[in-house]
Amino acid sequence: MGRVIGALIIGIVVGGALIYFIFVGVPHSEKRPGELIKSPDAAGVPPGTAQVVIRQDLLNAALGTIFRDLKPPTFPIGSGGDASCASNITILQQGSGVQTGVQFDNNRVNVPLAFTGNYSSPFGCIPFSGWAQSNLELRFDQGTQSVFGIVNVETVNLDGLNPVWSGLVTPLVQSTINSKVNPIKMVDGKQLAVDLPIAASNGDLKAAVNDVRAEVKDNALNLFVIY
Numbered sequence: 021m022g023r024v025i026g027a028l029i030i031g032i033v034v035g036g037a038l039i040y041f042i043f044v045g046v047p048h049s050e051k052r053p054g055e056l057i058k059s060p061d062a063a064g065v066p067p068g069t070a071q072v073v074i075r076q077d078l079l080n081a082a083l084g085t086i087f088r089d090l091k092p093p094t095f096p097i098g099s100g101g102d103a104s105c106a107s108n109i110t111i112l113q114q115g116s117g118v119q120t121g122v123q124f125d126n127n128r129v130n131v132p133l134a135f136t137g138n139y140s141s142p143f144g145c146i147p148f149s150g151w152a153q154s155n156l157e158l159r160f161d162q163g164t165q166s167v168f169g170i171v172n173v174e175t176v177n178l179d180g181l182n183p184v185w186s187g188l189v190t191p192l193v194q195s196t197i198n199s200k201v202n203p204i205k206m207v208d209g210k211q212l213a214v215d216l217p218i219a220a221s222n223g224d225l226k227a228a229v230n231d232v233r234a235e236v237k238d239n240a241l242n243l244f245v246i247y
């Protein structure tokens with residue numbers, strides 16, 4: 021069985037779906053599912069391992085399609101404000117000298133995000149713009165056999181906002197992005213399942229995922245699925 025599974029190369033079209041879920045909308049939860057995905061062992065991956073390759077260009081092409089064909093993703097801040105001041109943040113394709121996208125670099129998945137918005141504060145409407153440096157944390161949930169991503173906003177850079185208002189807006193931008201997009205189901209358990217009918221044996225070959233390892237290499241995210 022190990023040879024059969026080891027020979028499988030899983031082709032999963034995740035680009036458009038992943039970008040859609042990150043920026044348009046998914047069910048959200050404060051809980052981080054599963055365990056943090058580690059790098060492959062130095063000795064290599066074991067027999068019975070399949071590989072999923074997610075390329076940077078594919079994700080950014082899908083992201084460009086969303087900005088071109090759909091409305092820019094917008095999330096409410098706090099109560100959402102009112103007609104005089106819509107309290108929200110909108111992700112931009114480009115702004116503040118930054119291109120929104122996915123970057124694979126130094127074994128990390130970086131997600132710079134350009135944005136603009138308004139905050140309906142007790143002191144009035146505060147317009148703001150800027151960009152956030154984020155990373156994507158990968159996790160594997162054994163129960164659902166699925167791979168999840170968690171967007172972590174590391175820094176928020178606001179354009180020329182008064183320091184008094186900046187101290188108020190910065191944590192709101194960070195918490196809004198973190199809470200509205202997480203967790204992201206990147207690869208569903210059904211896509212990783214092995215269930216092959218073997219006619220000669222009058223049965224099915226089945227295998228569950230025991231672990232997932234990941235590395236960023238050659239402008240691609242490589243997921244190693246260990247059965």
